[in-house]
Amino acid sequence: MxxxxxxxxxxxxxxxxxxxxxxxxxxxxxLPRLPATPPALDRDAGLWACDGFVPVARQVTLGEGWTPLIDSERGIQYKLEHLFPTGSFKDRGAAVVISRAVERGADRVLEDSSGNAGLAIATYAARAGIDAEIFVPSDATPSKIRAIEGTGATVRQIDGSRRAVTDACIGAVERGDGYYASHAWDPLFLAGTATFALEVLAQRDWTAPDAVVTPLGHGTLFLGAEQGFQRLYRAGWIDSLPRCYGVQASGVAPIAAARGNERDAARNDVADGIQIADPVRRRQILDAIETTVGDAIAVTAGETERAHERLRGEGLVVEPTSATAVAGVARLRERGAIADGEDVVVPLTGRNGTTIR
Ligand SMILES: [Zn+2]
Structure with a gap:
């Protein structure tokens, strides 16, 4: 392709x-043409439930996909992405990217991430019998480094900025040290996260929600979901597109700032999983916001902590970064961007790193 x-x-x-x-x-x-109406989906096939939706054959699986969609209060539905094998939606992308790496005959994959993407790529590489080398900042949380090492991957700790970590990884890719299984750069990662949209719509009997609100760092879930909704809308499977809203961490919120919505510059370190100063697909994210008539906003540490508490009160134990989207819904309702009575879908994106620090 x-x-x-x-x-x-x-x-x-x-x-x-x-x-x-x-x-x-x-x-x-x-991407392959879809039929005019939704076919019967084979949920046992996980992300590959719909023929032609994921453009790579399944070569590796840990039984991912079809996370529950449950009701919360006031029209909110949570999609429980923290129930994935490695604890986050990143498995959607990793299963597809590593399947392609297998097809290409890769015996070593490289990735730069200190968080859930690094863990997902390392885990799926292990499942496929491929070596993985994950580049992380030297100040990454020890528990995250241990989790990645636990898969058998080699962890390379790099001093300096987040940019230095990416540069070290890209240097290794350019030297031919391995296949670049990048959550930020590989478009197949988005083809994987697009299955979020397919599942949400199938679980809602092909009725689109009014809005989808996701955390927003590099935009791997935000963009994948938007692309999935667009594709199914164009195929005629749904009558309307949901408005796509991305929620960033105050202080490191380049997309919210570009939209004129960064109101509080104090750094939100509670949502450390989405502190991306320079998202690779910035232009695509801004285009997706325009096309779906959505927006990007930033939430503070206090708002994130309150939303995290509220989720715990509902029995939903997820990582604090996940709570940004829930805080975002509250803010968007306050602003009137989401009206009372509108249907909202919110992914709970991760369960790793559940301690507030
Ligand atoms: Zn170009």
């Missing part, structure tokens, strides 16, 4: 480089 640059429009072959020669990220071109 060909890939196209999200900036200059040049195409790259399937087995080509991991980014465009202009330096921008790639998107998949011409």
């Amino acid at each position: 060909k890939r196209v640059c999200t900036d200059c429009g040049r195409t790259s072959p399937t087995a080509g480089p991991w980014r465009c020669s202009c330096g921008s990220p790639l998107a998949l071109q011409a």
